[in-house]
Amino acid sequence: MTLAPTLTTARLVLRQLRADEAEAEALFAVLSDPEVMIWWSSGPHQSLAETKEYVARNSAEEQDWLCWAITAGDDVALGWVILMDGKPGVGEIGYILRRDQWGSGIAREAVGRVIDHGFQDLKLRRIFADTDPENRGSVALLERLGFQYEGRLRGEWETHIGIRDSLIYGVLRDEWTMETTR
Numbered sequence: 482m483t484l485a486p487t488l489t490t491a492r493l494v495l496r497q498l499r500a501d502e503a504e505a506e507a508l509f510a511v512l513s514d515p516e517v518m519i520w521w522s523s524g525p526h527q528s529l530a531e532t533k534e535y536v537a538r539n540s541a542e543e544q545d546w547l548c549w550a551i552t553a554g555d556d557v558a559l560g561w562v563i564l565m566d567g568k569p570g571v572g573e574i575g576y577i578l579r580r581d582q583w584g585s586g587i588a589r590e591a592v593g594r595v596i597d598h599g600f601q602d603l604k605l606r607r608i609f610a611d612t613d614p615e616n617r618g619s620v621a622l623l624e625r626l627g628f629q630y631e632g633r634l635r636g637e638w639e640t641h642i643g644i645r646d647s648l649i650y651g652v653l654r655d656e657w658t659m660e661t662t663r
Contacts, residue, residue: 495549500537524641609651
């Protein structure tokens with residue numbers, strides 16, 4: 482894939498994740514927070530160096546994904562949204578947001594805008610998400626966005642909190658309506 486194009490909403494600017502010191506410092510607040518990272522595939526980051534390496538890997542142009550930093554007017558990353566290439570016409574979406582922004586509607590707005598991009602500009606036919614069954618916030622977000630529960634994969638991930646199941650949620654282009662992201 483190439484670099485993520487800049488996307489905007491009423492409140493947000495979603496721009497390519499950058500592998501620089503300021504980005505890593507901003508995202509260390511997210512990636513080192515045990516409450517934010519409990520449902521992530523890896524545990525909380527222990528050092529800024531760990532975050533720098535992680536951000537560099539996720540922002541690399543040669544990856545099979547697009548990764549947008551979520552910013553709210555000041556260019557400081559509050560989290561990110563990632564859209565990964567699966568098979569042709571299908572993408573997987575993932576997201577993470579700084580805890581003090583939870584409940585603000587920012588995740589819904591950012592994720593919705595990336596889904597719009599996936600369906601309208603990339604011409605995907607399906608976008609899905611993989612979330613932990615106990616991640617109530619993520620499940621609620623996906624359901625608010627119109628995703629449908631598609632199934633449970635038992636013992637799918639080995640994470641820092643043990644072997645975990647995954648819930649798969651998906652939305653088809655023909656089902657998608659997201660008028661609030663514009």
